[in-house]
Amino acid sequence: MSAIIKRPIVIGTRDSALALWQTNWVLGRLKELFPEQSFEVKAIKTKGDKILDVALAKIGDKGLFTKELEVAMLEGEIDMAVHSLKDMPTQLPEGLVIGAICEREDCRDVFISPSGTKIEDLPEGAKVATSSLRRKSQLWKWRPDLELVDIRGNLQTRMRKLEEQKLDGLILAAAGVIRLGWADKITQYIPTDLILPAVGQGSITIEMREGDEEIASFVAPLNHEASALAIRAERALMRKLEGGCQVPIGALGSLQGQGENRRLVLNGLVASLDGRNICQEQIEGNTDEPEEIGLRLAERLLQLGAREILNDVRQESKQ
Numbered sequence: 139m140s141a142i143i144k145r146p147i148v149i150g151t152r153d154s155a156l157a158l159w160q161t162n163w164v165l166g167r168l169k170e171l172f173p174e175q176s177f178e179v180k181a182i183k184t185k186g187d188k189i190l191d192v193a194l195a196k197i198g199d200k201g202l203f204t205k206e207l208e209v210a211m212l213e214g215e216i217d218m219a220v221h222s223l224k225d226m227p228t229q230l231p232e233g234l235v236i237g238a239i240c241e242r243e244d245c246r247d248v249f250i251s252p253s254g255t256k257i258e259d260l261p262e263g264a265k266v267a268t269s270s271l272r273r274k275s276q277l278w279k280w281r282p283d284l285e286l287v288d289i290r291g292n293l294q295t296r297m298r299k300l301e302e303q304k305l306d307g308l309i310l311a312a313a314g315v316i317r318l319g320w321a322d323k324i325t326q327y328i329p330t331d332l333i334l335p336a337v338g339q340g341s342i343t344i345e346m347r348e349g350d351e352e353i354a355s356f357v358a359p360l361n362h363e364a365s366a367l368a369i370r371a372e373r374a375l376m377r378k379l380e381g382g383c384q385v386p387i388g389a390l391g392s393l394q395g396q397g398e399n400r401r402l403v404l405n406g407l408v409a410s411l412d413g414r415n416i417c418q419e420q421i422e423g424n425t426d427e428p429e430e431i432g433l434r435l436a437e438r439l440l441q442l443g444a445r446e447i448l449n450d451v452r453q454e455s456k457q
């Protein structure tokens with residue numbers, strides 16, 4: 139049990155509806171675990187909240203949704219930051235660490251269509267919104283005839299644009315949609331063998347100062363072992379492939395079996411921007427070393443053609 143601190147522990151967050159939901163969830167868990175401790179929430183805008191009209195792949199800046207919070211943490215203004223793990227770069231700034239990876243929500247992407255039509259039943263040329271290269275490339279492979287349109291902004295904005303721009307549908311992560319209470323708007327949960335999710339998708343993480351034992355003891359109980367093992371493998375894969383949001387990378391780890399037979403299965407893919415060239419593979423290994431599995435899968439993908447794909451993607455994004 140951790141000792142109570144005689145000042146409020148300050149939790150930093152972005153100010154979007156989803157970020158605030160996630161922070162409230164973390165706050166609820168902390169209050170339950172440490173009823174004597176006082177906590178305070180501090181909302182901070184990030185660059186990603188301010189630039190709303192440019193596709194993320196074009197801004198190409200790592201830490202778009204995290205940097206301002208990280209600076210506040212290093213300056214002691216906040217004690218921890220709650221993030222969507224998916225938005226966190228694989229390399230953290232010096233002096234900061236992941237304190238906990240919380241239990242993952244449904245990790246799949248979903249399709250939301252005002253007409254209730256599933257992706258496989260859409261008419262030829264239907265307009266589907268997503269700015270994510272990972273989603274686009276896998277959609278192109280599945281339905282090369284669709285017209286894919288860019289969309290940005292927080293979840294509320296995207297839902298509004300869906301109607302305003304008369305789009306046939308929108309792809310989002312299930313987790314955000316469910317957390318905001320919009321599960322009834324979901325037309326289709328997309329199977330992960332058709333669209334492999336992003337690294338860390340569906341998980342909330344708590345970032346904190348390295349070596350801050352006091353804060354670590356509050357945060358540690360929120361770590362969810364199975365989610366953390368899977369996601370550590372996914373992040374090791376991505377770090378090795380030097381992905382950011384610019385390169386289409388998907389990955390999904392899962393634990394299979396019980397006790398001594400427990401294994402970590404990791405599926406990963408790297409796609410070319412046109413979706414025509416997709417390199418995908420699955421491997422498994424011992425749960426003791428999730429990072430090693432991520433690295434091994436990355437090596438395997440590079441051998442299978444991911445190296446060429448990544449070079450091409452980098453060339454194209456320079457133009």
Ligand SMILES: NCc1[nH]cc(CCC(=O)O)c1CC(=O)O
Pocket residue numbers: 222223224225309310311312313314338339340341342
């Ligand atoms: N890229 C933005 C983003 N970052 C985290 C989520 C919510 C889902 C999650 O936590 O994985 C979303 C929205 C989306 O992709 O639909």
